Amino acid sequence: MGKRVIKTMITMLAMFAMIGFGTNQTEAASVYTVKSGDSLYKIGQTNGVPVQILQSMNHLNSDKIYPGQKLSLPDSLSSSDKDLLARLVTAEAKGEPYAGKVAVATVVLNRVDNPNFPNSVRDVIYQIDNGYYAFSPVANGEINKPANAESKRAVQEALAFRGQGNGSLYFYNPKTSTSKWIFSKQVTVKIGNHVFAK
Template sequence: MMICFGSLKTEAASVYTVKSGDSLYKIGQTNGVPVHSIQSINQLKSDIIYPGQRLKMPSTISNSDKELLARLVSAEAKGEPYAGKVAVATVVLNRVDSSSFPNSVREVIYQVDQGHYAFTPVQNGAINKPADAASKKAVQEALAFRGQGPGSLYFYNPKTSTSKWILSKQVTVKIGNHVFAK
């Protein structure tokens, strides 16, 4: 199944008309926006929505940034469970939202700090390979739940990591071969 990134405009909020069978989760995942943002912008007090209801949709990251993030997820989480792919995408989004990191997906992914790349696929060129469908879907899910979860800012494979610094970070979750931390 081919998963394409939606046509949500990033310049301004758009409007979505609720269809039968929709839920805030489904709308958020399809459009790559956090559920709590949909609730907030529409002043919804619950998860109840109705067919025909018009919801303002918050802006999201650009399609090119979604594609870049999906390529990173594909390269970083190859062979990992789907939840690990979502968690890798979430780390990047958490960094964008953190004052300790750059303010855009592209800047976070391509960040070089003291001569070290933040992500190995940037250094070895794997970032330039096409993303698989599961990685694209994982990015959409990470966007839908942006701002929720344990707040992971880092991940590593304990079998291959040589950094003592990363081991000092608080572990938030372990998924597959990756340890996530903040």
């Protein structure tokens, strides 16, 4: 074989390795067969997969799917990351409406997807900035308490709509927050006692 052919084969093998073994969010992990009554939202929520990713991976131009249709499902968060995120939501959004719980989970996912923050749920939740944990439940130990069912459901919903919100990266309670810095951030939405911002 000539050097050119060998070089081309090495390049192709490298590309296959990157595609096959990468950790990209859109990497196919399994195939799902659509059942009667399914919707992309329901499939996304059940499997913790963003609807936009489902559409993109499966080259769908609309939300229409049909029983028997095969859909590729991308990797989602591990069960331990989902549990950790649900525990954070339980601790941070105790007493908040369901939409507020979804929004808290969304903030963490937005941070994972933002280049200015760590790129995993665990690293975002346990991030230390200027000597302080990013989330108070990590500092006070509330993160170690079990998640409630509503928070687990909120995490699944946040995953299904990942990337479709207002881009919130922060949340705070204006009645209890002592950080003047946080008040300078652009408000995206107010839900319950929390203000969300970016």
